[in-house]
Amino acid sequence: MEHIDDIDLQLLNILHDNSKYTVKELAKMVNLSASPVFERIKRLENNGYIKKYIALLDAEKLNRGFIVFCNIKLKQHDRNIGNQFVNDIMKIEEIVECYNISGDYDFLMKVSAKDMKHYQDFVFNKLGSVESIGSTQSTFVMAEIKNMYG
Amino acid sequence: MEHIDDIDLQLLNILHDNSKYTVKELAKMVNLSASPVFERIKRLENNGYIKKYIALLDAEKLNRGFIVFCNIKLKQHDRNIGNQFVNDIMKIEEIVECYNISGDYDFLMKVSAKDMKHYQDFVFNKLGSVESIGSTQSTFVMAEIKNMYG
DNA sequence: TTCTAAATTAGAATAAAATTCTTTAAACAC
DNA sequence: GTGTTTAAAGAATTTTATTCTAATTTAGAA
Numbered sequence: 046m047e048h049i050d051d052i053d054l055q056l057l058n059i060l061h062d063n064s065k066y067t068v069k070e071l072a073k074m075v076n077l078s079a080s081p082v083f084e085r086i087k088r089l090e091n092n093g094y095i096k097k098y099i100a101l102l103d104a105e106k107l108n109r110g111f112i113v114f115c116n117i118k119l120k121q122h123d124r125n126i127g128n129q130f131v132n133d134i135m136k137i138e139e140i141v142e143c144y145n146i147s148g149d150y151d152f153l154m155k156v157s158a159k160d161m162k163h164y165q166d167f168v169f170n171k172l173g174s175v176e177s178i179g180s181t182q183s184t185f186v187m188a189e190i191k192n193m194y195g
Numbered sequence: 196m197e198h199i200d201d202i203d204l205q206l207l208n209i210l211h212d213n214s215k216y217t218v219k220e221l222a223k224m225v226n227l228s229a230s231p232v233f234e235r236i237k238r239l240e241n242n243g244y245i246k247k248y249i250a251l252l253d254a255e256k257l258n259r260g261f262i263v264f265c266n267i268k269l270k271q272h273d274r275n276i277g278n279q280f281v282n283d284i285m286k287i288e289e290i291v292e293c294y295n296i297s298g299d300y301d302f303l304m305k306v307s308a309k310d311m312k313h314y315q316d317f318v319f320n321k322l323g324s325v326e327s328i329g330s331t332q333s334t335f336v337m338a339e340i341k342n343m344y345g
Numbered sequence: 346t347t348c349t350a351a352a353t354t355a356g357a358a359t360a361a362a363a364t365t366c367t368t369t370a371a372a373c374a375c
Numbered sequence: 376g377t378g379t380t381t382a383a384a385g386a387a388t389t390t391t392a393t394t395c396t397a398a399t400t401t402a403g404a405a
Contacts, residue, residue, distance in 0.1 A: 057257070060250035064214065067391060078355050083393070093253050099344065100210035101246045107207070114296070114303060131340055143341040146264070148334045153264060154341075184298045190281055191293040194249065194344060217362060228384050233364070 049094065052077070053085055057094060060086070064098045101195055108159040112186035115172075116150035120179040130177040139167045150182065199244065202227070203235055207244060210236070214248045251345055258309040262336035265322075266300035270329040280327040289317045300332065 049057075052075050059066065059074060066074075072082045089095050104110045119126050134140050134154065142155035158164040164183075172178060189195070199207075202225050209216065209224060216224075222232045239245050254260045269276050284290050284304065292305040308314040314333075322328060339345070 057250070057252055061252055062247075062249060064248045064250045068393090069391075077353095079391095080356080080393085080395095081354055084353090087393095092256075094256050096251045096253055096345070097212075098214045098248065098250050099212060100207070100214045100248050102207055102211055103243050103246055106242075106244050112294070114294075135341060140341060141343040143339075144262070144264075144336045145338040145340055146334050146336055152340065153334065153336075184296050184303065186294045186296055186303075188295040189293075190295055190302065191285060191290060193291040195246070218364090219362080229362095230364085230366095230385080231383050234382085237364095 047092070049089070053089060053094075056082070056085060057089065060095065104157060108163075109157040111158045111160050111164060112189070113156045113158065113164055114184040114186065115154045115156050115168075116182040116184070117152040117154060118149075118179040118181075119151050119177055122151075126177045130175065133175045133177065137167075137171050139163075139171065197242070199239070203239060203244075206232070206235060207239065210245065254307060258313075259307040261308045261310050261314060262339070263306045263308065263314055264334040264336070265304045265306050265318075266332040266334070267302040267304060268299075268329040268331075269301050269327055272301075276327045280325065283325045283327065287317075287321050289313075289321065 055075050056071060059071065068079045068083050068086070071086075072079045075082065086095070104112075117130075119130060130152070134143055139156050139158055140154050141157045144153045145151065146153045156164065156167065158167055168181065168183070172181060205225050206221060209221060218229045218233050218236070221236075222229045225232065236245070254262075267280075269280060280302070284293055289306050289308055290304050291307045294303045295301065296303045306314065306317065308317055318331065318333070322331060
């Protein structure tokens with residue numbers, strides 16, 4: 046895999062913030078013509094530096110503005126229980142992120158709900174039916190201060 | 196603000212996962228012709244349902260694959276200290292997300308570093324120079340299990 | 346330094362996509 | 376039923392992406 050230069054890095058940073066610039070606009074920003082910029086972006090895509098392009102949606106407008114970080118302890122720490130847990134949480138739409146972590150808990154999940162009522166329903170009915178879970182601990186988000194993606 | 200229908204929701208879900216489909220491709224997916232799909236997307240953009248379009252980058256390839264959740268307690272809980280903290284962390288590039296939370300700590304930050312050495316340097320030199328911070332607690336990510344964005 | 350080869354760029358040409366416009370169809374109120 | 380509004384389809388146009396060729400730059404060898 047080749048290495049990337051400063052112009053590649055500029056393009057990545059720009060596209061990470063806004064992927065809707067035209068090739069011509071990007072070319073102007075990095076002081077090149079359109080064709081090398083086009084080829085650089087294709088190369089960055091093919092080499093995996095750019096994984097995908099997505100639209101960021103307004104969580105509030107889509108009734109998903111209530112964010113909770115939910116810590117999980119498993120019942121036991123064997124491979125079967127772990128695999129079962131991963132399988133189960135993959136299907137639950139409210140869980141938008143999940144990490145295997147160090148410390149007192151095994152997993153940290155970011156959960157996206159409409160409101161507290163929805164979250165309570167999620168904990169009771171969805172997490173409640175995941176057999177592998179031993180205990181949970183919820184940390185509520187009062188405000189989003191910084192998000193380099195949103 | 197008007198409400199959105201099922202086709203709008205389909206388009207949002209598709210674009211949330213991949214914003215590079217052409218209007219013609221999207222039209223086929225939702226059984227419409229190109230022009231109404233184009234107009235629907237423009238409306239969703241103008242009404243704020245779609246906030247922006249971004250490229251997702253490979254953190255590992257860009258030396259940012261070491262993820263840590265860092266809990267923060269402020270020294271004191273007055274408005275000045277809080278504002279100072281927010282101002283300071285905005286400038287620190289390793290902090291990719293930050294939330295004001297309930298519970299024992301005041302803030303939860305997602306930090307993105309190259310490796311443990313980089314993270315240690317970040318805690319010492321960058322967080323270490325933020326006056327408003329009282330104490331910190333680091334939770335290390337061993338594996339990313341689910342990410343509806345990445 | 347000078348020459349050669351490889352890589353990169355610019356700019357024109359082409360293909361494809363986005364965007365606009367006009368006509369037609371459907372939904373709704375009266 | 377008729378008139379009115381809204382949304383859709385399809386054609387026409389504009390813009391953008393993509394390809395291609397020639398010129399330039401760069402890196403390395405002599």
